[in-house]
Amino acid sequence: MARADRLLRLIDTMRRLPQPVTAARLAEETGVSERSLYRDIASLRASGALIDGAAGLGYTLTEDPALPPQMFTRLEVEALMLGLAEVRLSGDADLARAAEMAGAKITATLPERVQRQAIHAVQQTYRFEKRTPAPAHLGLIREAAWEERALDITYRDRDDACTARRILPLSVVFLDRSLMCLAWCGLRQDFRRFHLHRMADVTLTTESFRPRRVPMLREFLRQLRGETSAPPPA
Amino acid sequence: MARADRLLRLIDTMRRLPQPVTAARLAEETGVSERSLYRDIASLRASGALIDGAAGLGYTLTEDPALPPQMFTRLEVEALMLGLAEVRLSGDADLARAAEMAGAKITATLPERVQRQAIHAVQQTYRFEKRTPAPAHLGLIREAAWEERALDITYRDRDDACTARRILPLSVVFLDRSLMCLAWCGLRQDFRRFHLHRMADVTLTTESFRPRRVPMLREFLRQLRGETSAPPPA
DNA sequence: ACCTACCCTGACAGTTTCCGACAGGATCAC
DNA sequence: GTGATCCTGTCGGAAACTGTCAGGGTAGGT
Incomplete structure (x- = not known):
């Protein structure tokens, strides 16, 4: 566990030293090479620490990952x-x-x-009807939405006609008793709802739509709320 | 960082599962062999975690306030x-x-x-049908359940006949599209489900049923799960 | 006392991860 | 433009880790 210990020591060192602090200084303090220090910084970042690295200046610990205990009613x-x-x-x-x-x-x-x-919470939740297990590609869709990357899919519509689509996934919702992906559809050039169980061949692309997910989702939700009838399915 | 991640997952898993928990179970949960699991436990112990291992029983994590809460993924x-x-x-x-x-x-x-x-969570929840606002006495029922004190109510059944009842409120659930109180009914001398909107004159009594709420709730839930048809309404 | 179900540890060969050194590109403040 | 630093990839060697196998010990129940 030597490395994990060292990572904890590194973050303690960053808290302690005046910032910005250089990689060379931190490497000396933790007893590793500079290259290893860069790796350690990457590891801490991967674990949630917000560390700003300014070339020519050094590192600043922006957000400390230590969590204080909470008091909930x-x-x-x-x-x-x-x-x-x-x-x-x-x-x-x-x-x-x-x-x-x-x-x-x-x-x-x-x-x-x-x-x-x-x-032993008083308020409980029960469901006697079983929900259909989510399809395997839900995780991929979620990841694509997080990273704001387009997906290529094959979609089977109500008439069982299959079309290839490139979509920008904005959100996943449980609606009309099934899971749906709210997305921008490249084929229809409009917002559409996609039933997850009608999607196949879900492939993550390299096309990024960052940072548009949130404003697009807002617009789609505005349309959903504003219309008395549901917008067209995919 | 795969092992450090796994150690964090291991400690999370120990918090989650009912204790004592066997090495075999933990190994399965974390995807390693038992031998590796023993090593992982040793590592956690070396890092200060208080883990008791009883031969023939399994592991117990004694929570140490010094252990920081984990960050959320x-x-x-x-x-x-x-x-x-x-x-x-x-x-x-x-x-x-x-x-x-x-x-x-x-x-x-x-x-x-x-x-x-x-x-901006990807997974969202929407409801187009409005839920009936909960009746004002929901808070009182919840409080009675927390404090394990009986309630006196007037209950209007399906035929609109009103009866005075003394109930021991165990839980509040959303079931059959409406809020229900799972309770022991003094009048029927049995478990019953009460629709909140059929309850009136809800009064907190001084009669305590502590500490019976949890075992009674367990029994009621066991009956609910065991029967294919719903148990009688109040 | 005996049995069951488990915790525990050492050794070993093979696998995986990590390390420092080196190289080279990018960025920021002055 | 310059100096100081962040940043990332590659490589050979070192260190750590893995699962299998073997064998010993312990707590609780009968």
């Missing part, structure tokens, strides 16, 4: 637990696991008595 | 935000406010970049 704990319970029943296995982990992380920060309250 | 942030968004649309004004506050508290602890991710 009992009702807030109920809300969190209820929400996470809903997510766990959503049919999306990855998201369900994440909900479970998030719940555990929150619970771990709570005093013991509040932990018990969280575990 | 992006998917965990998505799960939290989606869950809280669902709660905000639930029709329960107090709970919605609490969800909002909880979300704000969590968001406030996140690094700025992750804050933006939380605000």
Whole structure:
């Protein structure tokens, strides 16, 4: 665990030294070469630390990843637990696991008595109808939306006609009892809703639409809310 | 950084699973052999984690307040935000406010970049049908359940016949498109589901049923899950 | 006392990751 | 433009890690 220890020492060193601090100085402090120090910085960044590196100046620790414990009211704990319970029943296995982990992380920060309250939340969620498990490409769609990259898909419409599309995925929603991707459709040159189970051959492209996801999603949602009838499906 | 990530996942997994948990189970969860799992445990111990290993039983993680809470992954942030968004649309004004506050508290602890991710979560929730606002006595019912105190109510059943009841409220669920209270009914001497909108004159009593709420709720849930047809309404 | 179910550790060959040295490009402040 | 630094790729060698196998020990239940 020597490297993990060293990474912790590195971040402590950055907190301690006057900033900006050079790679050479940090390397000396942690006992590694400069090249290794660059790697260590990359690792810390990958773990969530916000470190700014200005050529000619040095490094600045912008955001410290240490999290203080939270104080939640009992009702807030109920809300969190209820929400996470809903997510766990959503049919999306990855998201369900994440909900479970998030719940555990929150619970771990709570005093013991509040932990018990969280575990035995009064408000519960049950579903007697089983949700269809999410298709395997949901994770890829989510990743594409995060990274604001276009997807190439084959889409089977209501008449079972298949078309190849390039889409800009904006959001994934559970709507009309099924999972849908809200996206910009290159074929139709307009916003469209795509049923996930009608999508096939989902391929991540290199085409980036950063930073347009959020404004486009806003516009699509505005249209969804403004219209009394649903907009056309894909 | 694959191993360091795995060690973090291991400790998260220990927090999540019921304890004691066997090395075999943890190895399966983290995708390594048992021998590697033993090594991982040794590494965590070397780093200060308090883990008790009882031969024939399994491992117990003794939570140390010095162990920092883990950072949320992006998917965990998505799960939290989606869950809280669902709660905000639930029709329960107090709970919605609490969800909002909880979300704000969590968001406030996140690094700025992750804050933006939380605000613009890919997975969203929408409801076009409006939920009936929760009746005013929902808060009172919740409080009674928390404090494990009986409630006196007037209940209007399906035939519009009104009966006075003393109930032990165990849980509140959204089921069959409406809010229901799962409770022990003094009149029927059995578990019953009560529609919140059919309840009136809800009065908190001084009769305590502590500490029976959790085992009773467990029993009621066991019955709910075991029966193919729904149990009788109140 | 016996049995079951597990924790625990050492050794080994093969695999994977990490390291420092070197090279070269990019950026920022003055 | 210059000086100081961040940044990233490549390479051979070192270090760490892995799973398999073997064998010993312990707690709880009967």
